[in-house]
Amino acid sequence: MFDDLTLQGALTMRPQVAPFFDSATSTFTYVVHAGDGTPAAIIDSVLDFDPKSGRTSTASAERVVAFVREHDLQVQWLLETHAHADHLSAAHYLKRELGGKIAIGEQIRTVQRVFKGIFNFGEEMPADGRQFDHLFAPDEVFMVGELTARALHVPGHTPADIAYQIEDAVFVGDTLFMPDVGSARCDFPGGDAHTLYRSVQKLLALPPQTRLFMCHDYPTVSRSVTCETTVDEQRRTNIHLHEGVSEEAFVEMRTARDRTLAMPVLILPAVQVNIRAGEMPAPESNGVRYLKIPLNAF
Numbered sequence: 001m002f003d004d005l006t007l008q009g010a011l012t013m014r015p016q017v018a019p020f021f022d023s024a025t026s027t028f029t030y031v032v033h034a035g036d037g038t039p040a041a042i043i044d045s046v047l048d049f050d051p052k053s054g055r056t057s058t059a060s061a062e063r064v065v066a067f068v069r070e071h072d073l074q075v076q077w078l079l080e081t082h083a084h085a086d087h088l089s090a091a092h093y094l095k096r097e098l099g100g101k102i103a104i105g106e107q108i109r110t111v112q113r114v115f116k117g118i119f120n121f122g123e124e125m126p127a128d129g130r131q132f133d134h135l136f137a138p139d140e141v142f143m144v145g146e147l148t149a150r151a152l153h154v155p156g157h158t159p160a161d162i163a164y165q166i167e168d169a170v171f172v173g174d175t176l177f178m179p180d181v182g183s184a185r186c187d188f189p190g191g192d193a194h195t196l197y198r199s200v201q202k203l204l205a206l207p208p209q210t211r212l213f214m215c216h217d218y219p220t221v222s223r224s225v226t227c228e229t230t231v232d233e234q235r236r237t238n239i240h241l242h243e244g245v246s247e248e249a250f251v252e253m254r255t256a257r258d259r260t261l262a263m264p265v266l267i268l269p270a271v272q273v274n275i276r277a278g279e280m281p282a283p284e285s286n287g288v289r290y291l292k293i294p295l296n297a298f
């Protein structure tokens with residue numbers, strides 16, 4: 001009887017999820033843990049960057065650091081759902097402040113190879129994933145303290161996207177958005193709308209009450225910014241991918257829509273920092289670090 005109850009408890013673990021919203025890039029960072037004093041994972045952190053001045057700031061990251069310290073959490077993982085194109089990752093900074101392993105999907109090597117070509121990086125930027133402490137194989141299982149987690153490979157937006165399933169909570173990355181916003185774009189290098197459709201079917205096959213946490217929110221009507229929904233709600237009401245939408249219909253819609261979208265403001269600085277796990281390029285002889293702008297490449 002005791003064993004049954006213990007097992008039941010294990011099956012219904014509900015991690016605590018603290019969201020932090022960066023309004024400049026509409027990005028959610030999450031701290032996931034099992035209570036004060038326990039191990040934690042930080043998902044998709046943000047390093048502030050002002051493209052006008054080229055100045056970085058850790059103001060957003062400091063809010064996360066303060067939360068972690070206040071709740072006496074031990075950071076085990078700094079998880080990236082993918083190499084983001086809309087914000088710079090603070091993973092490198094947070095690792096220095098709080099510890100933890102920086103991890104991403106193993107297909108990041110493909111993304112590194114593509115952008116290494118676009119930016120014409122040399123040997124200082126190996127495309128073998130070594131900048132990260134851990135590369136997840138598809139569906140690899142790992143632990144966050146007592147919490148069981150799984151790295152679900154959900155390519156489409158990029159080839160390397162991972163959705164992190166931690167007990168009953170899934171951090172979907174750039175796949176689904178809130179039901180009234182729909183889905184992530186698929187027109188970046190290596191993106192593919194067919195692939196995204198199939199990845200989303202994998203998420204929608206999870207139990208209906210699974211909590212889904214968004215990577216971004218871009219409300220188009222007057223509602224407040226929201227980070228959480230469920231598999232059931234997405235199946236019923238997602239405007240792009242509700243039950244019954246065929247792969248062909250989705251691909252047609254997604255492709256047409258992507259043609260109308262401008263590049264994200266921070267894509268050029270973000271990608272070259274994020275494929276380095278949030279580390280800046282090495283300083284030049286005058287001690288200043290530089291980012292590159294490829295002309296007419298996008």
Ligand SMILES: [Fe+2]
Nearest residue numbers: 084085086174
């Ligand atoms: Fe993204």
